[in-house]
Amino acid sequence: xxxxxxxxxxxxxxxxxxxxxxxxxxxxxxxxxxxxxxxxxxxxxxxxxxxxxxxxxxxxxxxxxxxxxxxxxxxxxxxxxxxxxxxxxxxxxxxxxxxxxxxxxxxxxxxxxxxxxxxxxxxxxxxxxxxxxxxxxxxxxxxxxxxxxxxxxxxxxxxxxxxxxxxxxxxxxxxxxxxxxxxxxxxxxxxxxxxxxxxxxxxxxxxxxxxxxxxxxxxxxxxxxxxxxxxxxxxxxxxxxxxxxxxxxxxxxxxxxxxxxxxxxxxxxxxxxxxxxxxxxxxxxxxxxxxxxxxxxxxxxxxxxxxxxxxxxxxxxxxxxxxxxxxxxxxxxxxxxxxxxxxxxxxxxxxxxxxxxxxxxxxxxxxxxxxxxxxxxxxxxxxxxxxxxxxxxxxxxxxxxxxxxxxxxxxxxxxxxxxxxxxxxxxxxxxxxxxxxxxxxxxxxxxxxxxxxxxxx
Amino acid sequence: xxxxxxxxxxxxxxxxxxxxxxxxxxxxxxxxxxxxxxxxxxxxxxxxxxxxxxxxxxxxxxxxxxxxxxxxxxxxxxxxxxxxxxxxxxxxxxxxxxxxxxxxxxxxxxxxxxxxxxxxxxxxxxxxxxxxxxxxxxxxxxxxxxxxxxxxxxxxxxxxxxxxxxxxxxxxxxxxxxxxxxxxxxxxxxxxxxxxxxxxxxxxxxxxxxxxxxxxxxxxxxxxxxxxxxxxxxxxxxxxxxxxxxxxxxxxxxxxxxxxxxxxxxxxxxxxxxxxxxxxxxxxxxxxxxxxxxxxxxxxxxxxxxxxxxxxxxxxxxxxxxxxxxxxxxxxxxxxxxxxxxxxxxxxxxxxxxxxxxxxxxxxxxxxxxxxxxxxxxxxxxxxxxxxxxxxxxxxxxxxxxxxxxxxxxxxxxxxxxxxxxxxxxxxxxxxxxxxxxxxxxxxxxxxxxxxxxxxx
Numbered sequence: 008x009x010x011x012x013x014x015x016x017x018x019x020x021x022x023x024x025x026x027x028x029x030x031x032x033x034x035x036x037x038x039x040x041x042x043x044x045x046x047x048x049x050x051x052x053x054x055x056x057x058x059x060x061x062x063x064x065x066x067x068x069x070x071x072x073x074x075x076x077x078x079x080x081x082x083x084x085x086x087x088x089x090x091x092x093x094x095x096x097x098x099x100x101x102x103x104x105x106x107x108x109x110x111x112x113x114x115x116x117x118x119x120x121x122x123x124x125x126x127x128x129x130x131x132x133x134x135x136x137x138x139x140x141x142x143x144x145x146x147x148x149x150x151x152x153x154x155x156x157x158x159x160x161x162x163x164x165x166x167x168x169x170x171x172x173x174x175x176x177x178x179x180x181x182x183x184x185x186x187x188x189x190x191x192x193x194x195x196x197x198x199x200x201x202x203x204x205x206x207x208x209x210x211x212x213x214x215x216x217x218x219x220x221x222x223x224x225x226x227x228x229x230x231x232x233x234x235x236x237x238x239x240x241x242x243x244x245x246x247x248x249x250x251x252x253x254x255x256x257x258x259x260x261x262x263x264x265x266x267x268x269x270x271x272x273x274x275x276x277x278x279x280x281x282x283x284x285x286x287x288x289x290x291x292x293x294x295x296x297x298x299x300x301x302x303x304x305x306x307x308x309x310x311x312x313x314x315x316x317x318x319x320x321x322x323x324x325x326x327x328x329x330x331x332x333x334x335x336x337x338x339x340x341x342x343x344x345x346x347x348x349x350x351x352x353x354x355x356x357x358x359x360x361x362x363x364x365x366x367x368x369x370x371x372x373x374x375x376x377x378x379x380x381x382x383x384x385x386x387x388x389x390x391x392x393x394x395x396x397x398x399x400x401x402x403x404x405x406x407x408x409x410x411x412x413x414x415x416x417x418x419x420x421x422x423x424x425x426x427x428x429x430x431x432x433x434x435x436x437x438x439x440x441x442x443x444x445x446x447x448x449x450x451x452x453x454x455x456x457x458x459x460x461x462x463x464x
Numbered sequence: 465x466x467x468x469x470x471x472x473x474x475x476x477x478x479x480x481x482x483x484x485x486x487x488x489x490x491x492x493x494x495x496x497x498x499x500x501x502x503x504x505x506x507x508x509x510x511x512x513x514x515x516x517x518x519x520x521x522x523x524x525x526x527x528x529x530x531x532x533x534x535x536x537x538x539x540x541x542x543x544x545x546x547x548x549x550x551x552x553x554x555x556x557x558x559x560x561x562x563x564x565x566x567x568x569x570x571x572x573x574x575x576x577x578x579x580x581x582x583x584x585x586x587x588x589x590x591x592x593x594x595x596x597x598x599x600x601x602x603x604x605x606x607x608x609x610x611x612x613x614x615x616x617x618x619x620x621x622x623x624x625x626x627x628x629x630x631x632x633x634x635x636x637x638x639x640x641x642x643x644x645x646x647x648x649x650x651x652x653x654x655x656x657x658x659x660x661x662x663x664x665x666x667x668x669x670x671x672x673x674x675x676x677x678x679x680x681x682x683x684x685x686x687x688x689x690x691x692x693x694x695x696x697x698x699x700x701x702x703x704x705x706x707x708x709x710x711x712x713x714x715x716x717x718x719x720x721x722x723x724x725x726x727x728x729x730x731x732x733x734x735x736x737x738x739x740x741x742x743x744x745x746x747x748x749x750x751x752x753x754x755x756x757x758x759x760x761x762x763x764x765x766x767x768x769x770x771x772x773x774x775x776x777x778x779x780x781x782x783x784x785x786x787x788x789x790x791x792x793x794x795x796x797x798x799x800x801x802x803x804x805x806x807x808x809x810x811x812x813x814x815x816x817x818x819x820x821x822x823x824x825x826x827x828x829x830x831x832x833x834x835x836x837x838x839x840x841x842x843x844x845x846x847x848x849x850x851x852x853x854x855x856x857x858x859x860x861x862x863x864x865x866x867x868x869x870x871x872x873x874x875x876x877x878x879x880x881x882x883x884x885x886x887x888x889x890x891x892x893x894x895x896x897x898x899x900x901x902x903x904x905x906x907x908x909x910x911x912x913x914x915x916x917x918x919x920x921x
Contacts, residue, residue, distance in 0.1 A: 038777070099773065223793055311781070320826070332772070435781050
């Protein structure tokens with residue numbers, strides 16, 4: 008029967024799949040850094056060629072920035088259509104110093120593949136390519152119609168996919184969307200993620216005098232943009248861990264009782280979590296457990312800061328400018344535009360005298376909640392149970408996958424978020440990794456999913 | 465007579481003096497940056513050779529870091545001894561982008577010499593070398609005994625000069641110390657600076673988790689060292705411009721009535737000051753004029769900050785560490801060690817949970833006040849009046865010259881602070897400059913000073 012042949016194909020090609028993934032990872036397709044533009048094009052070409060080789064109609068769609076790869080196989084008449092989304096771009100690898108092996112030289116240690124993009128999202132995205140390949144090579148056809156939409160701007164909140172989706176409703180029409188760009192709850196505990204946080208990411212520039220000054224000659228008379236920036240950033244959160252922007256929590260949907268109960272059942276050890284990070288204590292909003300704060304409460308983090316002299320030795324400079332990147336993780340039903348407006352009002356109120364402040368929006372996306380009692384979620388649960396050998400748990404995630412909201416708005420579909428990664432995969436940090444065992448279980452579950460979605464209950 | 469020959473020598477050698485100063489400035493003797501260590505040695509050698517060539521007993525004294533140049537001429541039996549201090553090291557030139565000409569390529573525009581070190585302190589220090597040269601070349605002798613003490617660690621608060629002075633009381637014994645490392649009040653308004661601020665300079669390191677984290681997966685649960693750093697830095701000053709460290713003002717000596725009255729008489733335009741800096745408003749401690757805040761009230765400035773991602777585009781990282789440099793300008797009778805102790809206590813009180821904080825002292829020196837009614841100050845006033853053609857005004861300075869306190873403690877002498885620079889010379893910033901007219905007036909005043917100190921009233 009078909010499933011046996013699929014299983015046999017997957018088993019026979021484990022080594023090939025790993026080598027192909029490594030090849031893709033070696034392309035440093037950092038979307039945020041313009042000097043890697045050639046690499047993003049190369050990564051798009053790689054994905055395109057792989058999809059074309061297995062028999063899909065594939066195309067590279069140029070955009071103003073990084074290209075989109077689209078591919079389709081529509082031979083399953085009368086069957087549902089599944090849109091598989093992924094991204095071939097990766098976060099910047101910096102800082103480089105803490106990496107134990109070069110970020111773009113995939114290296115296997117203890118069954119894990121270490122590299123930038125190993126899990127986010129090249130490795131996870133690749134499971135779906137290989138699942139489709141298995142069906143087409145072993146069976147000659149797919150149980151459902153499949154459309155791939157692989158972009159190159161996920162890590163920079165690229166507006167170009169948004170435009171493309173908005174302009175191609177008919178082409179992208181589907182019954183289900185599937186994304187693997189998240190984590191299992193723990194090793195051996197695969198999960199279906201039914202909630203994601205949104206994101207509102209800003210860059211702030213503070214300007215004082217028209218030039219750097221001597222802190223002795225001018226100190227005490229001229230505003231210091233670094234002191235001002237500290238005051239502004241400190242004003243974003245109160246000592247209770249709550250975000251201190253007036254109105255910020257107005258639209259926040261409270262956690263439901265069943266969710267708090269489910270989260271409590273999960274085997275989450277605060278002590279282990281803390282020990283892994285080597286922090287003396289966990290922090291955050293009062294009145295919520297750590298999982299609740301991570302998954303379902305809004306947060307505010309400064310992501311980067313600069314200004315003045317950061318070299319060796321003391322320099323008594325009163326700098327003329329300073330800047331920072333900071334972001335809010337949003338929850339349903341917060342709107343990034345409303346958050347921006349509230350933030351601007353707050354900045355006007357807290358801005359110290361003597362400086363000017365410029366605020367730029369870098370990224371914005373609302374949070375997502377999927378109905379867990381739906382045919383697609385049921386099919387995914389069955390596929391994962393067969394691929395991993397255990398039933399998945401239902402979780403939310405602190406991360407943001409803006410495309411989920413985009414697909415909902417444009418195509419009116421919910422997305423199945425099937426994460427094959429682990430929480431300690433260090434995505435976005437140094438030594439990002441992906442378990443090779445999970446890679447193969449992910450491919451198997453993805454292959455089964457196509458069949459389960461063909462017969463939803 | 466002697467003074468005519470001195471005047472003639474100075475007039476005849478204006479071009480030579482300028483070329484020699486440019487040669488010294490071309491040596492990028494940045495004391496804070498170890499890759500310039502060869503340059504600091506080169507600058508020390510230059511100063512040594514110049515002093516030796518004019519007939520002084522000169523020596524280069526190695527230290528653990530940058531060498532000291534010492535030179536003496538002790539042929540004026542029965543006459544006072546004058547110790548002339550200066551420094552050949554300079555501040556880092558960074559940021560380089562705003563410079564209109566390369567920082568170590570001295571360039572003359574509109575009668576000003578532009579370069580790092582032009583005024584601070586190569587140009588000003590050099591006036592005394594050329595004054596002594598004029599006496600020795602034109603007259604064959606000096607009216608007083610002279611000792612030069614030229615160091616290479618002024619910009620990094622070098623402990624090595626401190627050790628050297630402490631161990632060489634007899635060698636350095638003198639009746640007056642003279643330093644030109646400050647400013648006139650305004651063009652055509654030379655000044656004797658009778659008060660300097662002290663300095664307490666710190667570097668702070670804030671550590672959160674053991675690695676950089678994804679702000680979605682970990683935000684809201686793990687302390688962010690950048691947010692924590694902002695909170696700490698914001699806590700240093702209140703919205704009234706007062707430093708908010710408990711006990712910080714306890715030792716502050718209030719301004720005397722005569723000083724406030726003298727300062728009010730000086731032609732200082734807040735509007736011009738503000739326009740020059742292009743700031744919308746001046747800021748600072750309530751209840752004091754701008755000059756009072758600049759010269760005689762303690763201040764707190766963040767000098768540099770770093771942490772997280774500062775590259776192009778958004779990066780949703782929750783960084784594991786952050787740091788900053790910040791400093792307090794102190795006034796009499798604040799003690800840097802007491803300030804450090806108060807700061808440490810304050811940090812314990814304000815440190816947010818979940819992070820560890822390390823504080824390092826980079827530099828510390830108490831403030832200085834000189835008695836204006838003394839023979840040395842009277843002699844300096846006469847010399848300046850003859851060299852510049854106008855009587856000097858008496859001012860204080862917001863800058864710190866730690867060596868003044870060092871000489872007071874070790875040799876029990878007050879220092880004559882005769883600044884030839886201007887307030888807009890951009891010392892420590894880009895496009896540092898020194899007026900060549902002031903350079904030559906400074907040489908002339910320095911030459912006259914040697915004679916005036918030989919006959920103090």
